[in-house]
Amino acid sequence: xxxxxxxxxxxxxxxxxxxAGCLLVRHLLRRLLAFNLLGxxxxxxxxxxxxxxxxxxxxTHALVLTGIVxxxxxxxxxxxxxxRYFHLTGxxxxxxxxxxxx
Amino acid sequence: xxxxxxxxxxxxxxxxxxxxLLWAVRHLVAxxxxxxxxxxxxxxxxxxxxxxxPVTAVLLNFRSYDTLLEIGVLVxxxxxxxxxxxTSALEDPAxxxxxxxxxxxxxxFLPLLVxxxxxxxxxxxxxxxxxxQAGALLAAAGVLGRLAGLPMAFLRPGTLxxxxxxxxxxxxxxxxxLGALDGRAxxxxxxxxxxxxxxxxxxxxxxxxxxxxxALFVSAPVAPExxxxxxxxx
Numbered sequence: 587x588x589x590x591x592x593x594x595x596x597x598x599x600x601x602x603x604x605x606a607g608c609l610l611v612r613h614l615l616r617r618l619l620a621f622n623l624l625g626x627x628x629x630x631x632x633x634x635x636x637x638x639x640x641x642x643x644x645x646t647h648a649l650v651l652t653g654i655v656x657x658x659x660x661x662x663x664x665x666x667x668x669x670r671y672f673h674l675t676g677x678x679x680x681x682x683x684x685x686x687x688x
Numbered sequence: 689x690x691x692x693x694x695x696x697x698x699x700x701x702x703x704x705x706x707x708x709l710l711w712a713v714r715h716l717v718a719x720x721x722x723x724x725x726x727x728x729x730x731x732x733x734x735x736x737x738x739x740x741x742p743v744t745a746v747l748l749n750f751r752s753y754d755t756l757l758e759i760g761v762l763v764x765x766x767x768x769x770x771x772x773x774x775t776s777a778l779e780d781p782a783x784x785x786x787x788x789x790x791x792x793x794x795x796x797f798l799p800l801l802v803x804x805x806x807x808x809x810x811x812x813x814x815x816x817x818x819x820x821q822a823g824a825l826l827a828a829a830g831v832l833g834r835l836a837g838l839p840m841a842f843l844r845p846g847t848l849x850x851x852x853x854x855x856x857x858x859x860x861x862x863x864x865x866l867g868a869l870d871g872r873a874x875x876x877x878x879x880x881x882x883x884x885x886x887x888x889x890x891x892x893x894x895x896x897x898x899x900x901x902x903a904l905f906v907s908a909p910v911a912p913e914x915x916x917x918x919x920x921x922x
Contacts, residue, residue, distance in 0.1 A: 591717065598713050602706025609698045635716060644742035645726050648751060651743065652758050655820050655897070659765040662904035666769045 590638035597630025612679040614668045618661065625657050738882025739813040747818065748886045752875050756864065759857045759893060766853050766900035770845065773907030787836075794836050801829035809894050813883065819856075819890040823897025830902035843906055853903070856896030860889050 600623050607620025629650045636643035672678060730742055730750070737745035747755050805825040812818030834840060842848040863885055864875040872878070877885050 594713055594717070595710070598706065598709040601709055602702055605705060606699060606702035609702065610695055631713070635713070638717060639719075640727075643727060644730060644746050645751075647743045648746035649754075651747065651818075651820060652754055656758055656761055659762045659900065659904065662901065663765040663769055666772050666904065666907055670772050 588638055590634050593630050593634035594638060597627045597634055600624070600627030600630065603627075612682075614671070614678055614680070618664050618668065622657065622661060625653070629653060736882075738877065738884075738886055741812065741814050741816070743816070744812050744818050744886070748889060749877070749882060752860075752864075755893075756857075756860050756875070759860060759896065762897060762900050763853055763857050766903050769904040769907045770849070790836050794832055794838075797832060798829055801825050801832075805829070805894065805898075809890055810887075812890060813887065819893035820897060822890075822894040824901065826894060826898025827901035827905070830898060831905050834902070834906060843903060849899070849903070852899040853896060855899075856889075856893040859892035863889060 604620050604622070604624025604627055607623060608617055611617050611620055632646045632650050632653075633642070636646050730746065733750070734740070734742060734745055737749040739745050739749070802825075805822040808817040808825065809819060809822040810817075812821075830840070842852065863877070867876045867878070868874040870878065
């Protein structure tokens, strides 16, 4: 049991939790947070697995660094879009199609 | 009722996914460590990459295509964010703080942040650091200045903003194309110049990334008058 293995396990749990949040939560901001959790879990897996097996791997480090920057930009863009959506419609969640809850 | 059943089913599926993932992790961890072809290749070619830090070498030399596309994604995100914002939001007086403590701290922090960003940019060639960390620091300096209400005319839609947004991407693309026109591959650096070109690209990337993140931050708040006409009923 190394600390890297701990990161890997935490990453797997974050992936599961993030996926559940994405699917089950309706509020758009919370869904965005859950999506980021899922992404962080993937990053932890990508960095933790090589670190546990044979020391840190610069290739996956670079991959994760690229991923983090894209994730930050995408999150900011999603926030702007959610904000705009709220101001146009007054909703905080997407309509489900079955039930019109407004 | 159907809604509850659907949610329970989704929750069970997520649980199953997590268990499968943990099982796969356990399986991967138990595998014997094999010869790491990628790491061996990387350490063999590292001296030719122009930088001595392996992560920077991967980002800006061996897999620079990824980085080029990444800054492209960032530019698009920044443009969409700006196009969704109202121009008046840039001058939102509610965002301004008259806190004297913030102003005093800002006088101390702004030069320090800019200096640190420059150092990170320079350090990226030999140790952890690089364009993205430097760009994030520049953006943080911009956010602090914005919160304190410093005049930031360059964030208004105009030539300066456009130039700042695409600077990193265009410098990167230009160097990549010059390599192709010169008879080498797309994105291949001329031998001996790789280190200097990587520094030039990284400087452009830092400025653009800082600008894009700051522009996205600025375009998030909505001016109060927008509540009056197009906002939702309270």
